[in-house]
Amino acid sequence: MTAVRPAGPPSDGFAVSPTLAINERVAELRREGRDVLHLGFGEAGLPVHPVLRQALAGAAHLNSYGPVDGSSSLRGAIAGWFNRRGLPTEPAAVVVTPGSKAALFALLLALPGDVILPRPSWVSYAPQATMLGKRTLAHPAPAVSGGIPDPGTLPEALAQHRRDGLDPRIMIVTVPDNPTGTFPDTALLARLVEVARAEGVTIIADQIYAELAYDPAAVPDVAAIAPETTFVTTGLSKAYALGGWRFGVVRVPANALGEATRLRLRAIGSEIWSCVPAPIAAAAQVVYEAPAELTSYLDAARQVHAGLCGAVHRIVERTGMSCRPPQAAFYLYPALHNGGCPAWSADDLATELLEGQRIAVLPGTAFGDDPAFLRFRLATSLLYGTTEDQRWETLSSARQGNLLSLPRIANALDRIEAGLSALVAAHGRVHPCPE
Template identity: 25%
Template sequence: MVLKHKFNQQVEQVAISDIRQFDIDVSGIPEIIKLTLGEPDFNTPDHVKQAAVDAINDDQSHYAPNPGIPTLRKAAADYYNTKYHLDYRAEQVITTIGATESIAVSLQTILNPDDVVLVPTPVFPIYIPITQINHGKCITIDTSDDDFVLTPEKLRVTIKANQDKNIKALVLVYPSNPTGVTYSREQLKELSKVIKESGMWVLCDEIYAELSYNNETHTSLAEFLPDQVLLVSGLSKSHAMTGWRAGFLMGPSDFIEQAIKTHQYLVTAPTNNVQYAALEALTNGQADSEPMKAAYIKRRDFLCHELEECGFDVASPDGAFYLFAKIPTKFGTDSWKFVRQLAKKARVALIPGASFGPGGEGYVRISYAASLDDLKTAAQRIKEYVINN
């Protein structure tokens, strides 16, 4: 017997991340400075690490409840409620294996075949393949003409132009990867009016919330639309815990009731010692991100100045730790060609804007989650390359 389809056809159509692949490809270049991945160069705070060690020594090695240990779910609700004026109960929190699992669980929970997800671009590409794997379809919305912000007008036009489709959800990522741009409170208020009219879900990825740099505190869309927002967060960026895989998914009770099933059959439960480390981070590490944020601001300001001086046009970065820079005119708009040549000739690795969807071509993403010394060396190499080529 010959199988008609050997593999899931949706999976076959999804490609391996070209961001990760490029990072691997350039790693063999001698003395390369990689400003490629979104990973803090800081270490996890010592008190958080010790909590994990203590949990291991206390034999916290058995299955946790599927959605996470109760004390952690309550701590997460309290933490985000206090910081961002939300109103979640512990029962409305699922502890996930990083923000990535939160995204996967959310989309798997809400999508039926051919449901549509609206994705403003440029954006980190994870949301599109996960939608496709779950038999949904994506419609991208290019925001490059609006300073990389989704406007209520553009959202309304997109909804109207697709009235024949079942638009199930909108993805909103802020502060943004790759642009570093975020939304003001007023912008979110206006956007929420259109979203409320539509009745759609909003997958809000706010993993960079604590790395907002302007004077206004981060505002969560969940404050305005608690019954429609699926809030994704975690400790990877705020507490330098990328490898720990500690994430949280928050939402209305009816959604959480269904999402727990998806989460349970994907991972059973989160890792125990990681949960106790996360509990420590949330209860005694509220200020852990502040020194990191201060360093990022200094790096951002330095790199913006250096890049603009040699002909790059940089999107206003209000958060996260990325610059989205328009390639100097003389190099054209082929971002893949530019980053490959830069890596080869200048030994600096950046990510091409083309990797982030419509509106990204002609740009490069630069992660400044690297030491200031490395950034200074990288900036000098980039300047020399731009001048001499």
């Protein structure tokens, strides 16, 4: 059996991201004629709204380099978007980048110190930090924590890391979280923020999924809790399904730290990407001005993500695996067993699902999780359809309340149920790990 776990970060940190690697592996299997259900890649899977196509096309003639950190009108629109969400923001506190990945990399380059990450956490944080010569401290994020490091045990862990010679000064939190599709409650997040303050740790809040929370008002805002020390990153890839357009945002705190970092981000941008592509910037401006068409697109997108993730969650529970109910985006993070299992690893599990059941998932190890914890991430968004027409049909079915009876969705759900049930039947009892 061919191992399908994409190459994890090698010792020097320079490997293709696991999420892109699984995508390439699935394409390869499909070229060989194998019918693979692709639950391995977190692309939003919905069509481009016509308002944005028009904005992009109408700006195609713009071929000059623009300002490194975005035009003042674009930064004004983005500041307005933050202000409408209750986060007072001046245009000068906004920096735009070609994707939030670039924003995160630039922030990690601009800020000093080693990096505290939740374990598990999104695939790219640790490799980015490693590429920049930083060390990463992966602190457990218990299932109930909604993806953030456990604040109760963090101070002691930091003290130990400092004794070991590390210099933890940055913490990344993903709210809502990938891979778990969950978010913390405000009280728990506030406890973590208190720890960060007391420890002199700056927070990077990756909020790329905030608009895709099924109940957006319920998502706590890290920068509202810790305005003086939080850098927010976000972008258009997920909520507006514009991953390939590459547009990201950083919001810096309104103080000396924020200003110094903003100047560094400008310097980094000026030496690497120069500016965001002008036609993309024009389309982004439309997004952040929030016309009614896009608000209604976003409502429908949330219904699609919540509807399908909810259905897959019910299947996962029926198989007997444990999984937090998803609260945002298009991810679930089931566990075959709650306890560690020395006999079998999450990588074996992902290999088995792909080779045996033709279902592509990412093993928990891709997110830095312990291999003995048999956890894996399911991304449901590539089930929405392969053509634009199918994707529009998916959106309108969700609006009409019949998403799950669309034949391609119903078939995919059947395959997921059969595949996961077979996995549990084959391995749930063979490796009776402790609960």
